Amino acid sequence: MNAMKKSQLVAVSVYLFANCLLIPISAIADTTPSNLESTTVDSTRNIAGQLLNSLGQKLKTALSTDGPLAAVSVCKEAAPAIANSLSAEHGVQITRVGTRARNQKMGIPNVWQKEALTQFEERLAAGEKPADLEYWKVVETANGKRELHYAKAIAVQPQCLSCHGQAQDIPAALAEKIRQEYPNDQATGYSAGKLRGAVVITKPL
Numbered sequence: 320m321n322a323m324k325k326s327q328l329v330a331v332s333v334y335l336f337a338n339c340l341l342i343p344i345s346a347i348a349d350t351t352p353s354n355l356e357s358t359t360v361d362s363t364r365n366i367a368g369q370l371l372n373s374l375g376q377k378l379k380t381a382l383s384t385d386g387p388l389a390a391v392s393v394c395k396e397a398a399p400a401i402a403n404s405l406s407a408e409h410g411v412q413i414t415r416v417g418t419r420a421r422n423q424k425m426g427i428p429n430v431w432q433k434e435a436l437t438q439f440e441e442r443l444a445a446g447e448k449p450a451d452l453e454y455w456k457v458v459e460t461a462n463g464k465r466e467l468h469y470a471k472a473i474a475v476q477p478q479c480l481s482c483h484g485q486a487q488d489i490p491a492a493l494a495e496k497i498r499q500e501y502p503n504d505q506a507t508g509y510s511a512g513k514l515r516g517a518v519v520i521t522k523p524l
């Protein structure tokens with residue numbers, strides 16, 4: 320009888336001990352990328368969508384009402400303004416980067432953003448659709464904090480070519496305007512369907 324009690328006690332102790340171990344393990348598991356997917360990645364994807372939508376609408380209106388020459392200034396002012404206000408509103412850093420950049424301050428990819436663009440190029444070459452190209456990674460920063468790196472691909476569409484197409488196809492006045500505003504512009508020579516760049520977001524976790 321005594322022996323039975325002892326073994327029951329051992330079983331209960333093992334159970335409790337295992338549970339004590341399990342609680343912190345499951346708490347750690349809750350913060351893995353797969354669980355982040357449904358919450359943080361979703362809301363981050365949403366912010367990227369907002370940038371693409373508002374910019375797309377601004378560009379469309381500017382192109383149809385005032386033409387491409389005026390639309391250059393709209394892009395110049397609207398793109399950074401929308402990015403900055405979304406950054407402030409959501410506590411993230413959001414911008415657009417290019418495989419070749421026009422805006423030399425905001426448009427040049429850093430190391431992880433380059434990695435995302437390289438992955439997108441490979442996946443495009445393997446037959447994936449531009450709209451499906453998305454990248455994310457949770458990383459630990461030098462000061463021990465964690466952040467989410469998120470990128471969504473931007474493909475070239477026919478309406479982008481007046482400002483990003485082959486240099487010889489861009490009307491002279493438009494090319495001149497772009498040169499004035501962006502003397503170090505690299506962002507021409509694209510054709511429809513090619514990877515133009517990505518919306519990139521860094522979100523502290």
Ligand code: HEC
Nearest residue numbers: 390391394395398415416417420421422426479482506516
């Ligand atoms: C009217 C000319 C014009 C058209 C049309 C245009 N863009 Fe741009 N694009 C610009 C300008 C100007 C900038 C630089 C904006 C800035 O200063 O942030 C730019 C910058 C970008 C960037 C940021 C990276 C970089 O090079 O600085 C991306 C990505 C981009 N454009 C994609 C597109 C796509 C995709 C389309 C078509 C849907 C498009 N653009 C149509 C003028 C244009």
